[in-house]
Amino acid sequence: MNTPLPPDDHDLDALLAEDSELIRRYRALPQSEPGKHLDTAILGRAGNSVRRSVPRPRWLIPVASAASIVAAAGIGWRVHLAQQQEQAATMSAARDYEVLEIDLQGSDKRRALDTAGMPRQAPKQDQARGEAAATASAPAAAALEKRPSLSEIIEGPARDNGVVVIEPHTSNDHAVPGRVPEQREPLSDPYGSGAIDARGGRAPPMSTAAPAPAEAKREEMEELRVTGSRMRREDADAGYDDLASEREQMSPVDWIDYIRDLISARRSREARDEVERFRDAYPSYRLPPDLRRYDR
Amino acid sequence: MLAYAGGEARAFETLYTRHRGTVYRFLLRSVTRRELADELFQDTWSRVITARDRYRPDAKFTTWLLQIAHNLLIDGFRRARPEDGGEHAELALQQAENDEDDRPERVLGEFEQSRQLQTALARLPEDQRSAFLLRVENGLSVEEIAEVTHVGRETAKSRLRYALEKLREALG
Numbered sequence: 263m264n265t266p267l268p269p270d271d272h273d274l275d276a277l278l279a280e281d282s283e284l285i286r287r288y289r290a291l292p293q294s295e296p297g298k299h300l301d302t303a304i305l306g307r308a309g310n311s312v313r314r315s316v317p318r319p320r321w322l323i324p325v326a327s328a329a330s331i332v333a334a335a336g337i338g339w340r341v342h343l344a345q346q347q348e349q350a351a352t353m354s355a356a357r358d359y360e361v362l363e364i365d366l367q368g369s370d371k372r373r374a375l376d377t378a379g380m381p382r383q384a385p386k387q388d389q390a391r392g393e394a395a396a397t398a399s400a401p402a403a404a405a406l407e408k409r410p411s412l413s414e415i416i417e418g419p420a421r422d423n424g425v426v427v428i429e430p431h432t433s434n435d436h437a438v439p440g441r442v443p444e445q446r447e448p449l450s451d452p453y454g455s456g457a458i459d460a461r462g463g464r465a466p467p468m469s470t471a472a473p474a475p476a477e478a479k480r481e482e483m484e485e486l487r488v489t490g491s492r493m494r495r496e497d498a499d500a501g502y503d504d505l506a507s508e509r510e511q512m513s514p515v516d517w518i519d520y521i522r523d524l525i526s527a528r529r530s531r532e533a534r535d536e537v538e539r540f541r542d543a544y545p546s547y548r549l550p551p552d553l554r555r556y557d558r
Numbered sequence: 559m560l561a562y563a564g565g566e567a568r569a570f571e572t573l574y575t576r577h578r579g580t581v582y583r584f585l586l587r588s589v590t591r592r593e594l595a596d597e598l599f600q601d602t603w604s605r606v607i608t609a610r611d612r613y614r615p616d617a618k619f620t621t622w623l624l625q626i627a628h629n630l631l632i633d634g635f636r637r638a639r640p641e642d643g644g645e646h647a648e649l650a651l652q653q654a655e656n657d658e659d660d661r662p663e664r665v666l667g668e669f670e671q672s673r674q675l676q677t678a679l680a681r682l683p684e685d686q687r688s689a690f691l692l693r694v695e696n697g698l699s700v701e702e703i704a705e706v707t708h709v710g711r712e713t714a715k716s717r718l719r720y721a722l723e724k725l726r727e728a729l730g
Binding site: 284285287288290291292293294295296297300301303304305307308309311312313 | 562565566567570571574578579582583586587592596599600603604607608610671672675676694695722725726729
C-alpha cells in the first residue's frame with residue numbers, strides 16, 4: 263500500500279492537476295467550522311493560562327544572579343580585609359612587645375618596674391596588645407618564652423604600692439661617653455630619652471652630663487615617679503628643669519643644631535623656648551640668621 | 559506563537575482565527591463524527607496552550623499545529639477501532655449546511671457528489687486520508703506531509719498518490 267512510486271512516475275503536481283475535478287468537488291464540501299462553544303472554551307483557556315503565568319522579565323534572573331555574586335564577593339573581600347588587618351595588628355603588637363623586651367634587655371641600667379602592678383594600671387589597649395601578642399603570634403610568643411621574663415630582667419628596687427620608680431637614662435648607657443646619641447633622636451620627646459617605659463611610651467629624662475658613676479648620677483637626678491600611665495607634675499617640672507641644665511651643658515653648636523632639628527620637626531614653640539634658653543645661657547652668642555626669627 | 563509564549567493573549571486569538579477552520583475540517587473529515595472532531599479539536603488547542611513555552615520556531619507553526627492534531631487523531635483511531643464504514647460521514651454530511659446554489663436539481667446533484675466524496679474519504683486508509691487532507695485541505699507540501707505524519711518524503715508521496723487514485727475510482 264505504501265510502496266514508493268515507480269521512478270518514471272510523473273510529478274505530483276501534475277497528478278494533482280489531473281485531479282482538479284476531484285479537488286473541485288472537495289472544495290464544494292461544506293466548510294464546516296468549530297462551534298461557538300469551542301471558540302469560547304479554547305480562547306478562554308488560552309487567556310487564563312496567560313494570566314496565571316505572568317512572564318517574568320528575561321533580564322531578571324541574570325541581573326539577580328549577577329547582583330548576588332557581586333554581593334557575595336564584596337562580603338568575602340571585606341572579611342578578607344578584616345582578617346588581614348587583624349593579622350597585621352596582631353603582628354605589630356607582637357613586634358612592639360618584642361622591641362620592649364629587647365630594649366629592656368639591652369639596658370644595663372637598673373630600672374625599677376612594678377611588673378605585678380603594671381597590668382592592673384595599664385590601659386586596656388595595652389593589655390589587649392599584650393594578649394594578642396601572646397596568643398595570636400605563636401612564633402613571637404615562643405621567642406618570648408625563651409627569654410627571661412620581665413620580672414627576671416628587671417630588678418625593681420623600688421616597689422611602692424604600684425608606683426614605679428624609673429631611673430634616668432644616662433650617658434653611661436652608651437658606648438661613646440660624653441655625648442648621648444639619643445639627644446638627636448628625641449625630637450618627638452622633650453625629655454630626650456630613647457628608653458621605653460613599660461607601656462611602650464618614652465621613659466623619663468636622661469642625663470647629658472659627663473660620664474659619672476651611676477650612683478652619683480642617681481643622686482643628682484630626681485626620680486620620676488610614674489603611677490600607671492601618669493607622671494606626677496612636680497617630677498615632670500623637675501625633669502624639665504633638668505632639661506634646661508642639660509641644654510646648658512651642650513656646646514652652642516650642638517644646641518643650635520638641636521634647635522634646628524626642632525624647627526625641622528615643626529615644633530616651633532619648643533624651638534622658641536630653646537632659643538630663649540640659649541639666649542639666657544649664651545647672651546653674647548650671635549644667633550644664626552635662620553634662628554633669629556625664633557628669638558623673642 | 560512566540561508572542562503568545564511571551565504573554566500576549568491577543569496573539570493566540572490571531573493564530574486561532576487563522577487556523578481554526580482548516581484544523582477543524584482536517585479532524586472532522588478524518589473522523590467524520592462531529593463530537594469526536596470537537597473533542598480532538600479542543601485537545602489540539604489545549605496542547606498548543608500548554609506547550610507554548612516549549613515551542614521553538616524550527617518549523618512552521620502550521621506544521622507544528624497539524625502534527626499535534628495528527629498525533630491526537632492517530633491516538634483516537636487506536637482507541638476507536640474498529641473503524642466506522644462511512645456511516646457517520648454520511649450523517650455529518652446530511653447535517654451540514656450547504657451554501658451552494660439553491661436550485662433543487664443542482665442542489666441534489668452537488669449533494670450527491672459531496673456525499674460520494676465524503677463516503678470515499680471515510681473508506682480510505684487512515685494514512686492515505688491524512689495525506690490527502692493535509693495536501694488538499696491544509697495545502698501542505700509533500701515534505702510537510704512527511705514531517706507531520708513522521709514518515710519519509712517518498713512514503714508521503716506514495717500515500718498521497720494512492721489516495722487520489724482510490725478517490726477517483728470511487729467517484730467514477
